[in-house]
Amino acid sequence: xxxxxxxxxxxxxxxxxxxxxxxxxxxxxxxxxxxxxxxxxxxxxxxxxxxxxxxxxxxxxxxxxxxxxxxxxxxxxxxxxxxxxxxxxxxxxxxxxxxxxxxxxxxxxxxxxxxxxxxxxxxxxxxxxxxxxxxxxxxxxxxx
Amino acid sequence: xxxxxxxxxxxxxxxxxxxxxxxxxxxxxxxxxxxxxxxxxxxxxxxxxxxxxxxxxxxxxxxxxxxxxxxxxxxxxxxxxxxxxxxxxxxxxxxxxxxxxxxxxxxxxxxxxxxxxxxxxxxxxxxxxxxxxxxxxxxxxxxxxxxxxxxxxxxxxxxxxxxxxxxxxxxxxxxxxxxxxxxxxxxxxxxxxxxxxxxxxxxxxxxxxxxxxxxxxxxxxxxxxxxxxxxxxxxxxxxxxxxxxxxxxxxxxxxxx
Ligand code: SF4
Ligand code: FES
Numbered sequence: 001x002x003x004x005x006x007x008x009x010x011x012x013x014x015x016x017x018x019x020x021x022x023x024x025x026x027x028x029x030x031x032x033x034x035x036x037x038x039x040x041x042x043x044x045x046x047x048x049x050x051x052x053x054x055x056x057x058x059x060x061x062x063x064x065x066x067x068x069x070x071x072x073x074x075x076x077x078x079x080x081x082x083x084x085x086x087x088x089x090x091x092x093x094x095x096x097x098x099x100x101x102x103x104x105x106x107x108x109x110x111x112x113x114x115x116x117x118x119x120x121x122x123x124x125x126x127x128x129x130x131x132x133x134x135x136x137x138x139x140x141x142x143x144x
Numbered sequence: 145x146x147x148x149x150x151x152x153x154x155x156x157x158x159x160x161x162x163x164x165x166x167x168x169x170x171x172x173x174x175x176x177x178x179x180x181x182x183x184x185x186x187x188x189x190x191x192x193x194x195x196x197x198x199x200x201x202x203x204x205x206x207x208x209x210x211x212x213x214x215x216x217x218x219x220x221x222x223x224x225x226x227x228x229x230x231x232x233x234x235x236x237x238x239x240x241x242x243x244x245x246x247x248x249x250x251x252x253x254x255x256x257x258x259x260x261x262x263x264x265x266x267x268x269x270x271x272x273x274x275x276x277x278x279x280x281x282x283x284x285x286x287x288x289x290x291x292x293x294x295x296x297x298x299x300x301x302x303x304x305x306x307x308x309x310x311x312x313x314x315x316x317x318x319x320x321x322x323x324x325x326x327x328x329x330x331x332x333x334x335x336x337x338x339x340x341x342x343x344x345x346x347x348x349x350x351x352x353x354x355x356x357x358x359x360x361x362x363x364x365x366x367x368x369x370x371x372x373x374x375x376x377x378x379x380x381x382x383x384x385x386x387x388x389x390x391x392x393x394x395x396x397x398x399x400x401x
Contacts, residue, residue, distance in 0.1 A: 018158040019158070019242035019243060019244055019250055020156050020158070020163060020164060020242060021243075024305070028305055028309075029305070034353075034354075034358070035305060035355075038305075038353045038354070038355075042351070102371075105354070105357070105365065105367055105368040105371055106371035106375065113282070113283035113286060114286075
């Protein structure tokens with residue numbers, strides 16, 4: 001910290017009368033599409049927390065018996081809950097897709113000394129995602 | 145009518161201005177011209193006081209970086225024709241850096257940060273010259289080669305909002321370069337670099353916006369380098385937490401295998 005600020009002060013000699021420095025506005029992320037997507041991706045973690053919470057409450061209702069579970073599913077059917085869950089779902093999709101696409105960045109996989117192409121690292125995530133979703137869908141639709 | 149293009153250029157004279165303002169110049173639009181050619185045209189024919197940096201005009205020296213229509217670009221590699229006839233192109237100094245004059249940014253902060261990560265080979269136990277050359281296999285070279293392509297153009301700093309928000313953040317290029325040496329099997333300095341890198345102003349300052357990688361003209365992928373180092377540092381912390389004592393240099397080990 002000191003190193004850098006000392007340097008800045010030292011730079012204000014007569015040969016550098018005034019460097020122009022611009023402060024970043026609080027709304028920096030609104031001006032640029034890529035920044036906005038980043039902020040939305042960060043915000044999407046709230047949706048993850050929301051669904052984790054929801055699942056915990058569902059589990060609790062389930063453990064307390066059919067009455068409790070019935071009340072829980074009734075709550076889920078209220079328009080507010082449906083709207084909230086729809087929004088949260090969209091954010092979850094954004095979360096999953098953006099992170100799957102970033103995975104090859106953080107984990108370069110090497111086979112035989114050669115780096116595996118990025119899409120081959122991202123692809124298994126998608127395959128697994130679709131497989132698990134299909135299994136859950138089958139599980140739910142089978143009985144009804 | 146001859147093809148032309150308008151350049152809106154940020155001008156700032158420290159002895160006269162409080163803040164930068166834009167000045168428009170009309171420039172003929174030639175098929176092979178890049179933004180830098182237009183700047184040179186203006187400097188030669190219209191206004192000799194226009195100040196900017198350039199040297200190689202072939203994407204090697206890294207000195208001609210500017211914001212072109214809000215994007216960090218090497219101006220010697222950005223064709224005017226891609227903006228179309230009669231277009232207006234905004235040219236500004238690289239974002240988040242202090243401006244010295246017109247399009248010239250101050251690099252001293254960046255150079256301090258670069259030096260902090262010790263981007264050179266550290267090898268205290270270097271064998272004597274008589275032992276012969278240090279052989280490196282293509283696989284060993286491949287581990288760090290991508291991160292060694294950096295030309296210090298600082299486009300990635302101008303792309304990174306964390307750089308804009310936190311002046312002390314070491315930043316993409318310097319962190320990628322540190323990783324370049326950490327991954328080099330001739331280097332034994334990763335333990336020395338750890339304190340600077342595994343720090344809130346180092347890799348943990350990065351929120352993985354990913355813009356540095358998108359704008360890098362040399363495909364260095366600084367964002368990847370930083371995330372990979374995060375993994376190494378986290379594993380190292382876990383190891384040092386579990387293992388009792390005397391475990392100091394895990395990143396070095398991972399760098400060598
Ligand atoms: S990492 Fe890429 S964008 Fe950043 S300074 Fe190096 S070459 Fe330029
Ligand atoms: S002038 Fe050297 S990189 Fe553009």
